[in-house]
Amino acid sequence: MWIKKFIPFLIFCVISLALYVGLNLNPGIIPSALINKPIPEFSLPVVGGEEVGFSSADLIAEDEVVLVNFFASWCAPCYVEHPYLMKLKERGYKIYGVSYKDKARATNKFITTQGDPYYKIAADEDGRVAIDWGWSGVPETYIIKNGVIKYKHVGPIHEMEFEDKIMSIIESIDQ
Amino acid sequence: MIVEIGHYALILACLLSFIQGTFPLYGALNNRGRLMALSSPAAYGQLFFVTIAFASLMYAFVVSDFSVANVARNSHTLKPMLYKVSAVWGNHEGSILFWALILALYGAMVAFFGRNLPKTLHVRVLAIQALVGLGFYLFLLLTSNPFERVYPFPMEGNGLNPLLQDPGLAFHPPLLYMGYVGLSVTFSFAVGALIEGRVDAAWARWVRPWTLLAWCFLTAGITLGSWWAYYELGWGGWWFWDPVENASFMPWLVATALLHSAIVVEKRDTLKSWTILLAIIAFSFSLLGTFIVRSGVLTSVHAFATDPERGVFILMFLFIVIGGSLLLFALRADKLTPGGLFAPISRESMLVINNLLLSVAALVVLFGTLYPLLRDALTGDKITVGPPFFNIAFGLLMIPLILVMGLGPSTNWKRADLKGLSSRLSFVFAASVVVALALFYITSGNDIMAAVWLGLGIWLLFSTIFEWAERIKLFKAGSLKRMGRQPRASVGMTLGHLGLALAVIGMAGTSYWNxxxxxxxxxxxxxxxxxxxxxxxxxxxxxxxxxxxxxxxxxxxxxxxxxxxxxxxxxxxxxxxxxxxxxxxxxxxxxxxxxxxxxxxxxxxxxxxxxxxxxxLQLWLWLGVAVMVLGGLISLSDRRFRMGSPKGARKA
Incomplete structure (x- = not known):
């Protein structure tokens, strides 16, 4: 039974292999069950009004890549990501903004002081639509083509990820 | 300037550890006295230089020298002095330097107290200790240099996480590290004995005090952390099964098993290869704990350095140290001849049951801690394993453990009389059941598990006191004299078990009746x-x-x-x-x-x-642990185990 003595060593090998794989995983990545699924159906009012801001039909009607960004004026990381949304706008991408659980006045102030990167803005005051989107926190950005969710970015888009990650993903989906 | 001296001293310590870990080892193989004579001076020198390195880092923190990157990131001029000092080990680089310091301290202690060991064993133990140290020095110098400067330097530092600005937490890491690193000594002894190919009662007598010392520090360190969580996080919990808590708990479980199996090796010259394996695993868990905290491989409140590059370095180091020693164990354990036999009902088998339960418990905790990671690596699913799993799986293992704990000390070595044992203790058992049920009734409890745990605590309390009373023949002539003449090791055992009994009662109270x-x-x-x-x-x-x-x-x-x-x-x-x-x-x-x-x-x-x-009963938990540590310290002061005593001075 010489093999018996090797059992602790073999168990350890398995554990260290798992740890090695684990090192290359990012515990911050939260996968979405909605990737490659059609967007949920919704219709949201404009900020501080009754008329429709935009709805799922607007997104489906787009034939190029568009982004849906959940934000709020009370969310500090949203200020961090704001300049990169402006950059996306400059490069000609349409961003649909959803103001999450926020007051109309605060949202408008946010837009006027920070700049408006959005193509259209709608308000999700009770947060119901965000739940349908499998949302996990503001800010959160979805990349959509032909009404299908292609990618979901959790948390703010920041400098380190903008060119390497977000732009390269958008461009690869665009093709 | 002082910071550069510290950096230089660290490099010198690194070189010394290389010398200590190689030449004497070769000398021991070929019986070259001069090469072997290098090892103790090198161990002292290492301690000297790491102390200089550590002191200069501490100086940088005390005077708030923000040109040192580490100080700028973790300190602030407005911080009270205590937290400026504790910030030295409250960050990644500093804490690894602190590890190295304690490792060198233990190395020097082994060099000093081990002068009477057989020369080749002494040299080998020191060499292993130095090689472990070498890994830490390289890690510091190559990936996490605490002496790195920044230019231009900031006028003010970032400050330390306010949650950590607390006296309890200032002393939690040092104690925990003394425990973690203390297990390195038993590890070095185990690997040294494997190379030597000999394990005997004298070896066990050597290992026990070191295990006990590490165990005391670990127990105190873990509890201090738990106590801190209790009053600082502000929601009255004291144990969360957080990956990093588990990382400190696993070595404790294995060290507790080792403490008991070393007794069997010493008294009965058996369970040798098992004890060696436990010594290796205990330190492996210490290293694994460090890896988990430092690499960010698991998400946890404690993870303050998430850097995959460092992770790869530690993992490689881990693989060499743990994998190498386990491989050595696989190849050499046959050389250890099995010793005395024992009957199924005996003190030995009670201790074997204790060892099995504690090891399985450590495995359960390991599995629960790593399962989310394994699952993520294999399938990509994100899950967490929470308290319900641990409470059930771990709790179920503790029930038989505590039952056996009550029996063990009253059982004879070699072969025990089951009838005599049960007739003596059935009264104690009945009494604890009655008391537990009475208390359950008085408190009009609704959870039967509260009664079970309370009953277990009371059973342990009663049976421990009963065994002690029997030993000193309480209420008979001369009992006071006999009490005074008890060996300190057995007083320590009684207090250790008594402390756990109090802690279990406290846990039951605070968990079920809050x-x-x-x-x-x-x-x-x-x-x-x-x-x-x-x-x-x-x-x-x-x-x-x-x-x-x-x-x-x-x-x-x-x-x-x-x-x-x-x-x-x-x-x-x-x-x-x-x-x-x-x-x-x-x-x-x-x-x-x-x-x-x-x-x-x-x-x-x-x-x-x-x-x-x-x-x-929350206080009972803390008091119980204090009694446990006190028991450990009293046992440590036993003359027979004093580290300096020559081998075989007294036959066990």
Whole structure:
């Protein structure tokens, strides 16, 4: 039974292999069950009004890549990501903004002081639509083509990820 | 300049550890006295140079030298002096340097106290100790240099996480590290013995005090962390099965098993290869704990350095140290001849059951900790394993363990008489069942598990006292004299078991009978909880050295008699900005009254979010652990185990 003595060593090998794989995983990545699924159906009012801001039909009607960004004026990381949304706008991408659980006045102030990167803005005051989107926190950005969710970015888009990650993903989906 | 001296000293220590880990090892193989003679001076030299390195880093923190990157990231001029000093080990680089310092300290202790060991074993143990140290020095110098400068340097530092600015936490890491690293000595002894190919009672007598020392530190360190979580995090929990808590708990479980199996090796010359394996695994868990904390491989509140590059380095180091020693074990363990035989009912088999249960418990904790990672690596699913799993799986293993713990000390070595044992202890068992049921009835409890755990604690308490009373023949002539003449090791055992009994009773009380109140209070409001009446009297704004806070004052009374007022605080630290709570706790033997106040509600004046907890028997948990550590220390002072005593001075 010489093999018996090797059992602790073999168990350890398995554990260290798992740890090695684990090192290359990012515990911050939260996968979405909605990737490659059609967007949920919704219709949201404009900020501080009754008329429709935009709805799922607007997104489906787009034939190029568009982004849906959940934000709020009370969310500090949203200020961090704001300049990169402006950059996306400059490069000609349409961003649909959803103001999450926020007051109309605060949202408008946010837009006027920070700049408006959005193509259209709608308000999700009770947060119901965000739940349908499998949302996990503001800010959160979805990349959509032909009404299908292609990618979901959790948390703010920041400098380190903008060119390497977000732009390269958008461009690869665009093709 | 002083910082550069520290850096240089660290490099010298690294070189010395290389010398200590190689030449004497070769000398021991070929019996070259001169090469072997290198090892002790090298161990002292290593300690000297690491101490200089550590002292210069501490100097940089004390004078707030922000040109050192590490100081700039983790300190601040406004911080009280205690936290400037504790910030030295409150960050990644500094804590690894601290590891290396303690490792060198233990190395020097082995060099000094081990002068009477067989020369080749002594040299080999020191060499292994030095090779482990070499890994840490290289890790420091190559990936996490604490002496790195920044230019241009900032005028002010970032500050230390406010949650860590607490006296309890200033001393939690040093104690824990003394425990973690203390296991390196038993590890070195185990690997040294494997190379040597000989394990005997003398070897076990050598290993036991080191295990005991590490165990005492680990126990105290873990509990200090738990105590900190209890009063600082502000929701009255004391154990969360967080990956990093588990990382410190696993070595403790294995060290506890090792403590017991070393007794069997010493007294009965058997279970040798098992004991060697436990010694290797105990230290492996220490290293694994460090890896988990430092690499960010698991998400945890403790992970303050998430850097995959460092992770790869530690993993490689881990693989060499643990994998190498386990491989050595596989190849050499056959050389260890098995010793005395024992009957199924005997002290030995009781200790074997203890060892099995503790090892399986450690495996369960390991599995629960790593399962999310394994699952993620294999399938990509994100899951967490929480307290329900651990409480059930771990709890089920502890029930038989505590039952056996009550029996073990009353059982004879080699072969015990089952009938005699059961007739002596069945009375004790019946008494504990009756007491547990009576208490259960009085408290009108509704959870049967409360009675089970309480009963287990009482059984352990009674059986330990019973065994002690039998040993000294209490109430018979000369019992006091016999009490005085008990070997300190057995007094230590009694206290250790007694302490666990108290802790188990405390755990049962605080887990099953706690009550809480959460609500909004205004000035003059009164809330009653578990017989206490609390009135919110006053709220004041106060300014501390590096925080501002709201301090609330509660008048406390019980049965109409007023007690000292309680003043919880809600603090907001300035650097980095962060709110924390300072709970106010009224501790008595019956239970803890725990008051937490939330942040002020800016919109509605005079509405305060208040949480009150009543935690019965919470103090018993802390007292129990204190008694356990006391038992360990008394046992450590036993003359027979004194580290300097020559081998075989007294036959066991």
């Amino acid at each position: 009550t809480e109140y959460q609500g909004i209070m205004s000035h003059g409001d009164t809330v009653s909880i578990s017989g206490y009446d609390l009135t919110l009297k006053d709220t004041d704004g106060i300014i501390g050295p590096n925080y501002s806070a709201v301090r609330a004052t509660f008048d406390v009374s019980k049965d109409g008699i007023s007690l000292a007022p309680l003043s919880p605080e809600a603090r907001v630290y300035l650097t980095p900005p962060m709110p924390t709570t300072e709970a106010a706790i009224l501790s008595t033997l019956r239970g803890d009254l725990f008051v937490v106040i939330g942040e002020a509600n800016s919109e509605e004046y005079d509405k305060w979010a208040v949480r009150l907890y009543y935690k019965p």
